[in-house]
Amino acid sequence: MPRILMTGASGGIGTRLRELLPKIYPDLVLSDLTEPANLSSNETFKQADLADLAAVESICEGVDGILHFGGFSVEGPWDTILQANIIGTYNLFEAARRQGVKRVVFASSNHTMGFYPRHSRIGTDVTPRPDSRYGVSKVFGEAVGALYADKHGLGVTCLRIGNFGDRPLDQRRLSIFLTPEDLVQLCQIGLEHPGIHFEVFYGASYNERAWWDNSRAYEFGYRPSGRAEDFREHATAEQAKLPADPVGDFYQGGAFCSTEFDGDASRVWKP
Numbered sequence: 001m002p003r004i005l006m007t008g009a010s011g012g013i014g015t016r017l018r019e020l021l022p023k024i025y026p027d028l029v030l031s032d033l034t035e036p037a038n039l040s041s042n043e044t045f046k047q048a049d050l051a052d053l054a055a056v057e058s059i060c061e062g063v064d065g066i067l068h069f070g071g072f073s074v075e076g077p078w079d080t081i082l083q084a085n086i087i088g089t090y091n092l093f094e095a096a097r098r099q100g101v102k103r104v105v106f107a108s109s110n111h112t113m114g115f116y117p118r119h120s121r122i123g124t125d126v127t128p129r130p131d132s133r134y135g136v137s138k139v140f141g142e143a144v145g146a147l148y149a150d151k152h153g154l155g156v157t158c159l160r161i162g163n164f165g166d167r168p169l170d171q172r173r174l175s176i177f178l179t180p181e182d183l184v185q186l187c188q189i190g191l192e193h194p195g196i197h198f199e200v201f202y203g204a205s206y207n208e209r210a211w212w213d214n215s216r217a218y219e220f221g222y223r224p225s226g227r228a229e230d231f232r233e234h235a236t237a238e239q240a241k242l243p244a245d246p247v248g249d250f251y252q253g254g255a256f257c258s259t260e261f262d263g264d265a266s267r268v269w270k271p
C-alpha cells in the first residue's frame with residue numbers, strides 16, 4: 001500500500017481531497033503550515049513550513065508519492081510567493097529526491113499561460129505567458145519538476161489546474177472548470193501510471209468551451225466526468241453581476257491579467 005503525502009492539506013483543494021483520497025490511498029499523510037481545523041482521529045497530520053528544507057525532508061520520510069498542493073494559491077507580494085512557492089517548491093523536490101520518493105504531482109496553474117487570449121487554443125507545448133508573480137512561480141515549479149525528472153529520475157506530473165470546485169463560478173470558469181473527482185483521477189494517473197516520466201496536463205474537466213488541448217492527459221487514460229456546460233445558466237447569471245474588465249475578459253487568466261496591468265494591451269498579443 002503506497003504512502004502518499006499531501007501538502008496544502010488545510011487549503012481549499014486539500015480540504016476537499018481529504019474526503020476523496022482516503023478511499024484510494026488509506027495511508028495518507030497530510031501536511032500544511034497549520035493543522036486543518038476539523039482533523040479527525042483517523043487522519044495523520046505533520047506540520048511543516050515549505051520554506052524550511054529540513055522540515056520538508058522530515059515529512060517526506062517513508063513516502064512513495066507526493067501530491068504537492070501546498071504554497072500560496074493566488075497572486076501575492078513577492079516575498080510571500082518567493083518563500084511559499086519558489087523556495088517551497090524547490091525544497092519539496094529536493095526533499096523528495098533525498099528521501100527516495102518515486103512520484104510527485106505538482107499543482108501548477110492555468111496562470112502559467114494567462115496572457116494567451118481566450119480565442120486561441122493552446123496545448124502544453126507553447127511558451128509560458130504567466131499573468132502574475134504567482135503564475136511565474138508555477139512556471140518555475142514546472143521547470144524544477146522537469147529538472148528532477150530528467151536529472152534524478154523522479155516521475156513528475158504537473159497539473160495546470162483551471163478552477164477547482166463543484167460548479168463554474170462565471171463565464172471564464174466555463175472554459176476551465178475542474179471537479180474534485182476529475183482532479184483525483186489526474187492525481188492517480190500521476191502517482192500510478194507506469195509511463196510517467198515528466199508530464200504536463202491541464203487540470204480541467206470535460207468543458208466544451210475549453211481553451212486547452214488536453215489530449216496528452218487523455219492518452220494517459222484520463223476520462224473526466226465533470227462537464228461545465230451543465231452549469232451554464234448559473235455561470236451566466238453570476239457573470240452578469242460582474243463589472244466589465246476589458247483586459248481580463250480578453251485573456252485566459254482573467255482578473256490575474258488586469259490586476260496591476262499598465263502595459264499596452266495591443267502589444268501583449270498579436271495573432
Ligand code: 15L
Binds near residue numbers: 109111161163164253
Ligand atoms: C488558480 O490558480 C487559483 O489557485 C484559484 O484560486 C483560482 O483563482 C483559479 O486559478 C482560477 O483561475 O480561477
